[in-house]
Amino acid sequence: MKLDSIDELTRTHYSSDITAELDSKKVTLLGWVQEIRDLGGIRFIILQDRTGTIQVTIPKKKVSAEILTKSDLIQKRYSISIKGIVKETKMSPRGVEVIPKEIRILGTAAAQLPIDITGKTPANIESRLDARSLDLCLEQNVAIFTIQHHALEAIRNVLFKKGFLEVHTPRIIASATEGGAELFAVDYFGKKAFLAQSPQLYKEQLVMSLEKVFEVGPFFRAEESHTRRHLSEFVSVDIEQAFSDARGVMSLLEQVIRQVCYDVNRNCKKELDILNHSLKVPSVPFKSVTYDQVLIDLKKEGSEIEWGEDLSTEALRVLAKIYPEFYFITEWPTISKAFYIKPCKTIPEKCEGFDLMWKWIELVSGGSRIASKKLLIERLKQKELSPKSFEHHLKAFEYGMPPHAGWAIGLERLTMLLTGKQNIREVTLYPRDRTRLTP
RNA sequence: GCCUUGGUAGUAUAGUACGGCCUAGUAUAAGCGGCUGUCGCCCGCUAGACCCGGGUUCGAAUCCCGGCCAAGGCGCCA
Numbered sequence: 172m173k174l175d176s177i178d179e180l181t182r183t184h185y186s187s188d189i190t191a192e193l194d195s196k197k198v199t200l201l202g203w204v205q206e207i208r209d210l211g212g213i214r215f216i217i218l219q220d221r222t223g224t225i226q227v228t229i230p231k232k233k234v235s236a237e238i239l240t241k242s243d244l245i246q247k248r249y250s251i252s253i254k255g256i257v258k259e260t261k262m263s264p265r266g267v268e269v270i271p272k273e274i275r276i277l278g279t280a281a282a283q284l285p286i287d288i289t290g291k292t293p294a295n296i297e298s299r300l301d302a303r304s305l306d307l308c309l310e311q312n313v314a315i316f317t318i319q320h321h322a323l324e325a326i327r328n329v330l331f332k333k334g335f336l337e338v339h340t341p342r343i344i345a346s347a348t349e350g351g352a353e354l355f356a357v358d359y360f361g362k363k364a365f366l367a368q369s370p371q372l373y374k375e376q377l378v379m380s381l382e383k384v385f386e387v388g389p390f391f392r393a394e395e396s397h398t399r400r401h402l403s404e405f406v407s408v409d410i411e412q413a414f415s416d417a418r419g420v421m422s423l424l425e426q427v428i429r430q431v432c433y434d435v436n437r438n439c440k441k442e443l444d445i446l447n448h449s450l451k452v453p454s455v456p457f458k459s460v461t462y463d464q465v466l467i468d469l470k471k472e473g474s475e476i477e478w479g480e481d482l483s484t485e486a487l488r489v490l491a492k493i494y495p496e497f498y499f500i501t502e503w504p505t506i507s508k509a510f511y512i513k514p515c516k517t518i519p520e521k522c523e524g525f526d527l528m529w530k531w532i533e534l535v536s537g538g539s540r541i542a543s544k545k546l547l548i549e550r551l552k553q554k555e556l557s558p559k560s561f562e563h564h565l566k567a568f569e570y571g572m573p574p575h576a577g578w579a580i581g582l583e584r585l586t587m588l589l590t591g592k593q594n595i596r597e598v599t600l601y602p603r604d605r606t607r608l609t610p
Numbered sequence: 611g612c613c614u615u616g617g618u619a620g621u622a623u624a625g626u627a628c629g630g631c632c633u634a635g636u637a638u639a640a641g642c643g644g645c646u647g648u649c650g651c652c653c654g655c656u657a658g659a660c661c662c663g664g665g666u667u668c669g670a671a672u673c674c675c676g677g678c679c680a681a682g683g684c685g686c687c688a
Contacts, residue, residue: 210652213649228648263648289664291622292637369688394687394688396611397611398683483685
C-alpha cells in the first residue's frame with residue numbers, strides 16, 4: 172500500500188484533549204486504529220494515542236468519496252491522521268466524536284495480530300511478553316508506565332529539593348564484590364569483568380565528595396530466581412548521604428514514599444482508574460518493628476525462626492497479616508546483612524540496617540554504613556570475602572570517609588504496589604528473567 | 611536448583627477422571643458478504659489447532675516413558 176505523507180501535518184490535540192468545548196472546531200489527530208465498527212451506512216473508527224481514545228465517525232453518505240475510499244483501506248493498528256471537526260453528541264462514548272475531513276494512512280499493520288488489543292480475549296503473560304511491543308499498546312500497560320514515570324518524577328523532585336545530586340556509576344566492574352548475589356560475567360577486552368549488582372561501593376565513595384547522591388539505573392543479578400518479584404535486570408533507585416545515619420535516611424525514605432503515593436494519586440487518576448486500583452497515601456512515620464519483635468510475633472503465629480536467620484517468604488507472608496502495608500524492620504542481626512552495614516555500638520550482634528516492607532515484599536533496604544576501614548576489613552573477613560579484592564574501595568576509607576547512610580528502592584517493586592500488579596514482569600517494559608532474554 | 615500444575619487454531623478456552631459418538635466444540639481475532647448510531651455492535655459464510663520423540667493398543671488429544679517449554683510456589687536473592 173502506498174502510504175500518505177506526514178508533510179505539513181501537526182497534531183493539534185491528543186485524543187483526551189477532545190472535549191465538548193471544542194464542538195465545531197477543526198482538529199488534527201494522530202494515532203492508531205484500535206477498533207473499527209462498520210454498521211453498513213455508518214462506520215466508527217476508534218483512534219488511540221498515548222492519552223486514550225476518541226471516536227471518529229464516518230456517515231458514509233455524508234462524507235466525500237475520497238474519505239470513504241481511504242477509510243475502506245484502514246485496518247487495526249494502522250497509524251493514521253485525522254483532520255476533522257469535533258462534534259458534541261450524546262451518542263458517542265465520551266460525548267464527543269470527530270467527523271473527518273481528511274484521512275491519511277501513515278503506517279500499516281498485519282491483519283492478524285498476535286494478541287487481542289481490545290482486551291476481549293486477554294492473553295496470558297507469556298504470549299503478551301512474546302509480543303511485548305504490541306502488548307504495551309494496551310491502555311492498561313500505558314497506564315502502568317505512565318504511573319511509573321510519575322513515581323520516578325516524584326522521587327527525583329524530593330531528592331533534588333533535598334540537595335541530592337544525580338550520579339552515574341559503572342555497570343561494568345572488575346571483581347565480584349558485595350558477596351551475596353551471583354554476578355553475570357562479561358568479557359572486557361579479554362579480561363574477566365562483571366555486570367554490577369548494585370552501585371553500593373561507588374555511591375559510598377561519592378559521599379566523600381558530593382555528599383548526597385542518588386542514582387537511578389539498572390543492575391544485574393544472576394540468581395536463578397523463579398518468582399513474581401525477581402528479575403535478572405532491575406532498576407534500582409539508590410541514595411547515599413554523608414553525615415547521616417539510618418534514622419536520617421529512613422525519614423527521607425518516608426517522605427519519598429509518601430510523596431510518590433500523593434503525586435501518583437493526584438496526577439494519575441485516569442491511569443489508576445484504568446487499572447481499577449486505588450492507592451492510599453500512607454501516613455508517616457511508618458510503623459517500625461525490630462527484628463527481635465518480628466521473631467516474637469512469628470512465634471505467636473506458630474512460625475519459629477532462629478535468631479540470625481533471614482526471614483523466609485512464609486514468615487513474611489505471616490507478618491503482612493500483622494502489620495500495615497508499609498512497615499520497617501530494624502535492628503537486624505549483623506550476620507544477616509551485607510558487610511558494609513554498621514553494627515550497633517552497644518550490641519554489635521545487631522546492626523543499623525533496615526528493610527522497608529510493603530506487605531510481604533521487601534521494597535527497600537538500607538542502613539547506616541561502616542565508615543571505619545578497620546571495622547570494614549573485619550566484617551569482610553567475617554563474611555569470608557577477601558579484603559584484597561576490595562583494595563580500591565578500602566583506599567577511600569583513608570581519604571576522609573564521613574559517617575554515612577543510604578538505601579535502595581526496587582523501582583519495579585514500587586511500581587507493583589502503585590499499580591496493583593502481582594507480577595513484576597507486568598511492570599517491566601522488557602523483563603529479563605531466568606529464561607527470558609527476548610524480546 | 612527443587613516441587614506442583616499445565617502445553618489443543620493468531621489469542622483464550624472445552625474435551626483428558628474411565629482411550630472409541632472428536633470428522634476435535636466454543637468465544638474472539640482473520641478473510642468474504644450484509645446492515646445508518648455503534649460503544650465487547652449484530653447477522654451469514656470461509657479458512658484455521660491436539661508441544662516434540664518413543665511406547666502400549668484394533669484404535670491415543672486422552673494412558674505410559676523421555677525431552678522441550680511455560681505458569682505458580684519454595685530456595686537463592688533485592
